[in-house]
Amino acid sequence: MPRTSTVTPAGCPPLRVLSFDNLGLIKVIENSKKQGDLQVIARWGEPSLQRSIVSACLSSDEDSQVLAVARKNFIVDILNPSTGASCMELNARTIRGRLNSNLQEDTDASLVAVHMFRAEASGLRSVLTCTSSGDANLHLIDGIQVHEDSFGTSWPICRMGNILCMKVDKSEKYAAFGGDGIDVSLWDIQTQNRIWEAKAPPRDSNGLMSRPFVTASTFLGDDHKKLVVGTGHHQVRLYDINARRRPMIAFDFLESPIKAVEADTDGNRVYIGTGNGALASFDMRSGKMLGSYKGRISGSIRCITVHPSLPVFAACGLDRFLRVFHKNSRELLTQIFLKQPLSVNVFDTHYPAKALTADDSAEVSSVEYSDNAFLYAENEMLDSVGSKKKKKKTKESKKMKSTQDELLEVDNNIYAVSEKACKKRKAQRLEGRESHLKAHKKKKRSESST
Amino acid sequence: MGKRNHLEHTEGRDQDEKGDEMSTKKPFPSYIKNKLIRSLQYAKLKTQKKNQKKIRRKERDAVEKQAVQLGEAAPPRRVPRTIENTREYDETVARPDDDELLAEDAVDEFSAHFNSEVTPQLLITSSRWCSTMTIKFIAELLRVIPNAHYYKRGSYEIKQIVKYARNRNFTAIIIIHDNRKEPNGMLIISLPDGPTAHFKLSNFVRSKKIKGHGKPTTHLPELILNNFTTRIGHRLGRMLASLFPRQPNFRGRRVVTFHNQRDFIFFRHHRYIFEEKEEASRSSNTNKGSEKKSKKSSKVKMIARLQECGPRFTLKLISLQHGTFDSKYGEYEWVHKADMDTSRRRFFI
Structure with missing residues (x-):
């Protein structure tokens, strides 16, 4: 009898994700249950190829959230992420009401990335955009319109090549740019000066230099000192801005170009996605692979987003699926088919707080769990790196171990349901096998008697 | 012993139960x-x-x-359980009432073809140093596909060919690869901006080898695409459809079929004809007077006859690449991977 049942994913904790696609649609995906599947609850926007979304950024303060959506036709939409109401539309080509002369002539250029800054003390927000032709634009907005007498400025990152990625660090003072033919460089946003630039890697054994081809970048930890970069030559590099201009660690990952790099919240781990759908996590202290994530990913991964509090991350791309993985167990928690090639996805970080009123107990436990899970993850990583200090059996380590066990328990807590089900199934299987054996024995006995 | x-035991039993x-x-x-x-x-x-x-x-x-x-209703016929009808549930199956599907169809790479804004112009070439069998295969393709032009491969790279074809307003490139002097791969590159489909090609039968094969005319063929159900399948179907001109010449009665079954795409080329056939009348036994009557009453039955023109071959999708051919830096929309084959009842097209 062939197997007709399918293995269903375990389900994910309460989440709210926004996904952005090539047709310019924004989909709101939610799971309100403790352990359930994602569902599309709203769709914003009308399908149009011109308004195809290339990048999005959710800026969340304690009390407010603003979403900036960069479209291919140089329009940046500022939205309210909870209702989808459009606050304003910003043309990235105009600076202080005038068309930017650099961008006018170049018709092939498109918008590449957008970053929405946290609100300043005056309540104004800045938006940083970047075009493929190599212009960075900074606009100041006050919620409804572009602030007139303020500063809106544009400066060139490069005059050759195509910019492919932009990343702003956590302190929101520095931005890293890189692209096709452009090695990664770090810019001070306030002064618009380049403070650091990567040096091309040494020539290879044939004496050839590879073209710089930066496709994705991310900052490790909270500061701007450590920069991880993925290249089109399927190489991952770690730069230390303080130390030198050449990478501290560089290693190859499979054979297709790296399309997405995202740092974990613990400051050591990075998630890497490639052009043919391989997804893995690496420890950037040692450059070792921690494991790959499997879930029948059939298309290029365009974006990876790490949840700030829960131990999950989401990946989406050209295979039109949004998948949520558990960071540590590397299990596919849930996946959803979103019909269009996806470009970006963003976690709504305020969502669990809203759910707190609805379902107190579930939420609290999950939050606790998530906090602990980080500790656990760190411990686990330390183990994997194999530092000699830890091997000494001191009291401290014992203590650590005991806490680790506790944490493990907590870690298992949220997925206890699935495990229970698993155990039940196993028990049933065993029972079935036993009964089968018994029947077989009976048969034999009866045969021998005859 | x-x-x-x-x-002996079994034989003895056999004898006992012979009558039963x-x-x-x-x-x-x-x-x-x-x-x-x-x-x-x-x-x-x-x-x-x-x-x-x-x-x-x-x-x-x-x-x-x-x-x-x-005059009662006959008992329902039982449907055999096959791999296709017990297929695993697939959420990517395209539904005709899906507005997002329609929206995508209206703007995708093939929309210009389906709006009759461009007529297909194909460039067909082979791998470098191809075998005679590949040349024969290409000759067959040239007979089947209208507006197809064969270009010698020479020592050009695929990326150079793509550039060349794009400048000359070709709408697609077909490249046939071979192994052991048999064609074994087909690369279809849609121009100007992709996608690129790579197929495994197998079971190629030349027209000459098909028993009772017909000679096709030069009329524009009709096209049948069967079972392209999922989103990937839908996209692939549109890609294959964009190789042929939009307006078929029905007088020619030529049909080209791409039939998908369990992710294998079967290519067939037929000619059909509707013939009138008189039903066998029993007029020979009766006299002349009644013959007239029977002539009036004799029904004329229409039958459709099919003649295969060839060639035959089977395609299996290996990958669908975003954009034109780029094996080094390209992104894939769909790649076949080993961990997809964990069930016999899972299909992707």
Whole structure:
């Protein structure tokens, strides 16, 4: 009898994700249950190829959230992420009401990335955009319109090549740019000066230099000192801005170009996605692979987003699926088919707080769990790196171990349901096998008697 | 010893039960170690099963006949369970009422073709140093696909060919690869901005080898695309459709079929004809007066006849790449991977 049942994913904790696609649609995906599947609850926007979304950024303060959506036709939409109401539309080509002369002539250029800054003390927000032709634009907005007498400025990152990625660090003072033919460089946003630039890697054994081809970048930890970069030559590099201009660690990952790099919240781990759908996590202290994530990913991964509090991350791309993985167990928690090639996805970080009123107990436990899970993850990583200090059996380590066990328990807590089900199934299987054996024995006995 | 005992045991049982119906307790013939006896047993079992099947079919037919005679509804025919109809649930199946599907179709790479804004112009070439069989395959393709032009490959790279074809307003490039002097791969690159599909090509049969094959005319063919159900399949179907001109010449009665079954795409090329056939009349026994009447009343039956023109071949999708061909820096929309093949009942097209 062939197997007709399918293995269903375990389900994910309460989440709210926004996904952005090539047709310019924004989909709101939610799971309100403790352990359930994602569902599309709203769709914003009308399908149009011109308004195809290339990048999005959710800026969340304690009390407010603003979403900036960069479209291919140089329009940046500022939205309210909870209702989808459009606050304003910003043309990235105009600076202080005038068309930017650099961008006018170049018709092939498109918008590449957008970053929405946290609100300043005056309540104004800045938006940083970047075009493929190599212009960075900074606009100041006050919620409804572009602030007139303020500063809106544009400066060139490069005059050759195509910019492919932009990343702003956590302190929101520095931005890293890189692209096709452009090695990664770090810019001070306030002064618009380049403070650091990567040096091309040494020539290879044939004496050839590879073209710089930066496709994705991310900052490790909270500061701007450590920069991880993925290249089109399927190489991952770690730069230390303080130390030198050449990478501290560089290693190859499979054979297709790296399309997405995202740092974990613990400051050591990075998630890497490639052009043919391989997804893995690496420890950037040692450059070792921690494991790959499997879930029948059939298309290029365009974006990876790490949840700030829960131990999950989401990946989406050209295979039109949004998948949520558990960071540590590397299990596919849930996946959803979103019909269009996806470009970006963003976690709504305020969502669990809203759910707190609805379902107190579930939420609290999950939050606790998530906090602990980080500790656990760190411990686990330390183990994997194999530092000699830890091997000494001191009291401290014992203590650590005991806490680790506790944490493990907590870690298992949220997925206890699935495990229970698993155990039940196993028990049933065993029972079935036993009964089968018994029947077989009976048969034999009866045969021998005859 | 034990062997012989076992054999005797089964034989003895056999003799006992000869007159009876086939019992389920009897061990399978595979347990019998003597080949002669085993094969005899097998033959016996087979004839038994065959007879039983015959009886069952007869009974079923009788019931059906009776129902028809009585004017009742015939009992529903049972549908055999196949791999296709027990296919795993697939959420990516494209539904015709999906507005997002329509929206995507309106703006995707093939929309210009389906809006009749461009006519397909194909460039067909081979791999470098191809075999004669590949050349023959290409010759067959040139007969099937209108507006197709063969270009010698020379030593050009695919990326150079793409650039060349794009500048000359070709809408697609087909490249045939071969291995061991047999064509074994097909690359279809849609121009100007992709996508690129890479197929495994197998079971190629030349028209000449097809028994009773016809010679196709130069009329524009009709196109049949079967079973392209999922989103990937839908996209692939549109890609294959964009290789042929939009307006078929129905006078030519030529049909080109791409039939998808379990992710294998079968290519067939036919000519059809509708013929009038008089129903056999029993007028020969009657006299002339009644002959006239029978002529009036004799029904003219229309039958469709099909003649295969060839070639035949089978395609299997290996990858669908975003954009034009770029094996080094390209992104894939769909790649076949080993961990997808964990179930026989899972299909992607």
